[in-house]
Amino acid sequence: MEILSINKNNYPDIAEIYQQGINTGMATFETSAPSWESWNENKLQHSEIIAFENSEALGWAALSKVSSRCVYEGVAEVSIYIAENHRGKGVGKILMEHLIRESEDNGIWTLQSGMFPENKATIALHKLFGFRIIGYREKIGKLNGVWKDSVIMERRSTIVGTE
Numbered sequence: 001m002e003i004l005s006i007n008k009n010n011y012p013d014i015a016e017i018y019q020q021g022i023n024t025g026m027a028t029f030e031t032s033a034p035s036w037e038s039w040n041e042n043k044l045q046h047s048e049i050i051a052f053e054n055s056e057a058l059g060w061a062a063l064s065k066v067s068s069r070c071v072y073e074g075v076a077e078v079s080i081y082i083a084e085n086h087r088g089k090g091v092g093k094i095l096m097e098h099l100i101r102e103s104e105d106n107g108i109w110t111l112q113s114g115m116f117p118e119n120k121a122t123i124a125l126h127k128l129f130g131f132r133i134i135g136y137r138e139k140i141g142k143l144n145g146v147w148k149d150s151v152i153m154e155r156r157s158t159i160v161g162t163e
Contacts, residue, residue, distance in 0.1 A: 001091075003098050006048035006060065011036040013057035014050065014081075021081045026119045029141050029148070044076055047102040051091055058086045061095040063103060066112065074109040074161055080125070092125045100129060100155070109161030112154040123151060131155040 006014065018039075021027035033039070040048075047063035059082035066075045078099065082091050103111060113131065115122045123133075131153040139147040 001058065001094060002052045003049050003094070004052065006050050006062065008036055008040075010050050010057070010060075011039070014039070014060050017057060017060060017081050017083045020084045025143065026116045027081065027122075029143050031144070044106070044108075046106040047076065047099060047108070049095060049098055049102065051095055056083075058083055059091045059095055061099045063099065063108065063111070074107055076103060076108050076111055078111050078113040078126075080122075087121070092121075093128065096125060096129050104157050104160050107160055109157045110154055111157075112152065114150045114152050117149055117151050123153070126153045126155070129155060 004010075015033040015036075018028075018030075018033045022030055022032065042064045044063040044065060048060075049062070050060040051058040059080070061078065061080040063076035063078060066072055066077050078096075080092060080095055080099070082095075100111070111131070113122075113126055114137070115126075117123075117136070132155070133151055134154050135152045137150045137152065140150050141148055
């Protein structure tokens, strides 16, 4: 498996994997993959990665800014999506490990993530890497006309921002 930095040329693979997640109805409030420009707008360029094996995209992970305020410069939101035919094979673990390393190498002290409570695999992946549930947002938004809750998880670095 090869882990590479994401660039615009990877976006067709990213959009396809993202759409597969969207189609599950338990990955995001989005209903279709956005354009490259819209998708990439708030991403942190230092922490956008994609996994390939034999030229096939297996999954991707990226960090986004949570705020433009300087006090939150070390806080980022995690997105991680795995191709449907590669779920349950450890790709998410490899991507999360790399993403955490990239985040800490670039001064990120807190990672946060929001997910639907029924997305048990995503919750388990985050817990495996030291994320903890910090709250629930009840009926935070509608997906296809149905109110959805979300679980908020975060991970505090033991390396960055400890002084």
